[in-house]
Amino acid sequence: MSQSDTKKRLINSAINLFSKNGYFNTKVSDIVKDAGVAQGTFYLYFKSKEEIFLYIVEEIIEKIKQQTEKSLKEDLPVDKKLKKFASSVFYLLSEYKEVAKIYFFHLLCTDEKFQKIYFEAEQMLKSFYLDVLKSYEDKALLTDILLGFGKRLLEIKFLRDQKPIEEIIKEFEEGLKLILRKEK
């Protein structure tokens, strides 16, 4: 078994367990048992439980960040741009569903260090919306509405109710239409 194989196995086990039981209810001993390695092996790859947690969360935040930056550069009409961005982020999170669960459900509950990461990500998305909606008078309000709506869809419909991501995306698009509709 190659080195990175073991590391990957530990990460996968950690993602599943953190996602299912949360950070505090997941013991390093659970992770290694799930990964099928000895207790000491964990510490060859990660200095501590905290480290593997941050490693996992930062990985997906990095991916969202990249997506955001890419989307910002695209030249599209506002509604198209938002639709495309949202669906790409939704797809991304559906691929990393378990990590997303950690992010939404389990991240906040701990130290400042964890909270910092959480708010960094939210800051990133906010900047994106504000930029895309810059021609709207109510851009700040619209941003809060859209961010709250998107987060709710992920939290409740996707992660809790297990609806397929396509449905989530469709619902977001409809919401988008409703929220951004121009009055005559």
Add this chain to the structure above:
Amino acid sequence: MSQSDTKKRLINSAINLFSKNGYFNTKVSDIVKDAGVAQGTFYLYFKSKEEIFLYIVEEIIEKIKQQTEKSLKEDLPVDKKLKKFASSVFYLLSEYKEVAKIYFFHLLCTDEKFQKIYFEAEQMLKSFYLDVLKSYEDKALLTDILLGFGKRLLEIKFLRDQKPIEEIIKEFEEGLKLILRKEK
């Protein structure tokens, strides 16, 4: 039914500490130290750490429930009804800011048992919105948008950014107007 002073002191200390540090990072020994009583005294009033946590959270949920039921019975036009309900809930949470923090930030991160409470509360609010908006074609969509928006305002603007609750309420009302505006 008045509680003994000691019990009240324990509850207050627990609220503050759970709110600041979360369930897992709060020790029973922290709570009793903060309350100025002996370790054993805690167990005269609560069977376990879990029990006091649930006690605290359920207390506020009960309050929101009562408010919801009261609001449902009132006979007002939709927008007025929503405005009045939202502001009453916002005021309620601002009075119990620390408990609200536990609810939003620290409740999810734990066992299924705790999550159940979280989702029960959300179910209650959802029913309220669906009922109030029953004349709207898009009532389900509008409910998700409004719940997401409201939660975001509380989480980010009120609890994190410490904005005064009046401002939060005003922003919610503006959002409400924007979201519910009738097209010609």
Add this chain to the structure above:
Amino acid sequence: MSQSDTKKRLINSAINLFSKNGYFNTKVSDIVKDAGVAQGTFYLYFKSKEEIFLYIVEEIIEKIKQQTEKSLKEDLPVDKKLKKFASSVFYLLSEYKEVAKIYFFHLLCTDEKFQKIYFEAEQMLKSFYLDVLKSYEDKALLTDILLGFGKRLLEIKFLRDQKPIEEIIKEFEEGLKLILRKEK
């Protein structure tokens, strides 16, 4: 069982075990087993293994320090003063034989923190000898000879060979006579 009773039992067990097996070969679990208390009880009284070790060592050093200060103030001829001081220190160490063993045999082998204590004590004794012997031309040389000789007696004759302290004292007095003898 009163609080200080348990603490005393832990200290006694620790003294015996550190003395017999050294700092590193003594586990906290050994100490609590010997003291007949639970593992967690240890941490009610000492923050760590290091803390109880330092506590023990510092206690005896403090005693020697007090003895030294008392001796310095006494008005006696040099040889009488040295004899009296040495025998009082020897008696002191024979009362705390196990602690003395830790001091001589086990203290040096660790971190700087431990070594600092060791050298502080030696500094104290050195000052004493230099002061008492201030009328001697060779006072520095004599101090080194006497300190080396005294330490050897304790280390080899008393602690290793288990000779009674009275014999040690007698031998030190003879050495003293020989070393300080005036040439005609």
Add this chain to the structure above:
Amino acid sequence: MSQSDTKKRLINSAINLFSKNGYFNTKVSDIVKDAGVAQGTFYLYFKSKEEIFLYIVEEIIEKIKQQTEKSLKEDLPVDKKLKKFASSVFYLLSEYKEVAKIYFFHLLCTDEKFQKIYFEAEQMLKSFYLDVLKSYEDKALLTDILLGFGKRLLEIKFLRDQKPIEEIIKEFEEGLKLILRKEK
């Protein structure tokens, strides 16, 4: 019988680390890292951490033993013999300063097994002094004084205070003169 390069590197690293940090605070992983070889390589040359420690300490004790035996055979007046022997041992230890440090500072603090070596070496030196001083009435006393004095010079002046070995030797010679001076 030449040792492989790798073995020599392991020994050197071990000497430095044992000397600096002591037996227990030195990990096998530290030794191999310092030596620039893989973890497993260590066990090609030494059965255990204990083995390399004993190997190192026994090596220098063997050297002192040979020096002692050689000195015993020399036909010189007592004071010359002692002076010559002491300076040869002092030089020897200054060459192997790090090992000497292990011997004086770190050997005692451990198991009986290690202490045995310590006392064997001291026995050897004692025999030497007793033999050389056999014409003196107080030979036993003188031996204890000289051994204590010599050890102190090495421990405090040489190893701790880093004085040059020549100065140490000079001070020992002066002490020798003072201690062995004949009364009229």
Add this chain to the structure above:
DNA sequence: AATGAATGAGGTTTCATTCAT
């Protein structure tokens, strides 16, 4: 009602040693 010393199961982490390559 109140105390607080005591408990002990269970957590995280370390590190000497092994072994397949």
Add this chain to the structure above:
DNA sequence: GATGAATGAAACCTCATTCAT
């Protein structure tokens, strides 16, 4: 000879809970 990933026993320490006073 050399590697270094893997092992797992055993260390230190935490903390919710109990119970005699």
